[in-house]
Amino acid sequence: MKEKKGLLDGLFPPRYDLNAMLVHQAEMTAEGVGLLRAAMQGERDHHLSSLTDLDRRTDVFRHDMERKLGEAFSTPFDRQDMYTMSRQLETVLNFARTTLLEMDAFGVEPDRCMLDMAEHLLIGTREVVEGVKALGKGLERTDSLIERMREEENSIEETYVLGMKEVFLLPDHMMVLKKREIYHHLKDAGRALSATADILHRAAFGMG
Numbered sequence: 001m002k003e004k005k006g007l008l009d010g011l012f013p014p015r016y017d018l019n020a021m022l023v024h025q026a027e028m029t030a031e032g033v034g035l036l037r038a039a040m041q042g043e044r045d046h047h048l049s050s051l052t053d054l055d056r057r058t059d060v061f062r063h064d065m066e067r068k069l070g071e072a073f074s075t076p077f078d079r080q081d082m083y084t085m086s087r088q089l090e091t092v093l094n095f096a097r098t099t100l101l102e103m104d105a106f107g108v109e110p111d112r113c114m115l116d117m118a119e120h121l122l123i124g125t126r127e128v129v130e131g132v133k134a135l136g137k138g139l140e141r142t143d144s145l146i147e148r149m150r151e152e153e154n155s156i157e158e159t160y161v162l163g164m165k166e167v168f169l170l171p172d173h174m175m176v177l178k179k180r181e182i183y184h185h186l187k188d189a190g191r192a193l194s195a196t197a198d199i200l201h202r203a204a205f206g207m208g
Contacts, residue, residue: 016068018075030125032082036096037118040110077203085199095189106178113163116187124152142204149197
C-alpha cells in the first residue's frame with residue numbers, strides 16, 4: 001500500500017494554493033511598509049525591531065513557497081512570473097527595512113517627501129494585495145488596481161525629484177549624502193512595485 005502511494009505521489013505532485021500564498025506574501029509586504037510609515041511618524045526603535053522580525057519571517061515563508069512552486073504540477077499563472085513577483089515583493093520589503101535601518105543608523109529624521117513616498121508605497125502595496133486576490137475574477141477590477149499601482153509609483157518618482165531638489169540645497173553636505181541614500185531606497189522600492197504591477201498585468205490577461 002505504501003509502495004502504491006509513493007508511485008501515485010510521483011505521478012501526481014502535491015497541489016498547493018499558490019495564489020493564496022502569494023496573497024499572504026503581499027499582505028506581509030504591506031504590513032512591513034506600514035511599519036516603515038509608522039516608524040517615520042513615531043517610535044522608530046520599536047518598529048525597526050518589528051520590521052526586522054517580519055522580514056525574517058517573510059524570507060522563511062517565501063523560500064517555502066518557492067519550493068512548493070517548483071513541486072506544483074500546475075500554477076495559477078506562469079511559474080516564472082509567480083517567482084519573479086515574489087522576488088519583487090521581497091525587494092519592496094527589504095528596501096522598507098533598509099530605509100528604516102539606515103535612518104536610525106545615520107541619524108536622519110524623516111522629511112515631508114520621505115513620508116509622502118512611504119505613504120504612496122503603502123497604498124501601492126495594499127493594491128497589490130487586492131490585485132492578486134482579483135486575479136481570474138475579471139479584467140476590469142484588476143486593470144483598475146494595476147493603474148492605481150502605477151499612479152502610486154509615478155507619485156513616488158515625482159516626490160523623489162521634488163525632495164532631492166530640497167536636499168541638494170542643504171548646507172550640511174554629509175546630511176545631503178545620508179538623505180540621498182534614504183531617498184534612493186524609497187525610489188527603488190517604488191520601482192519594484194512598478195515591476196510587480198507589470199507582472200500582475202501579464203497574469204491578468206493570461207488568465208482572461
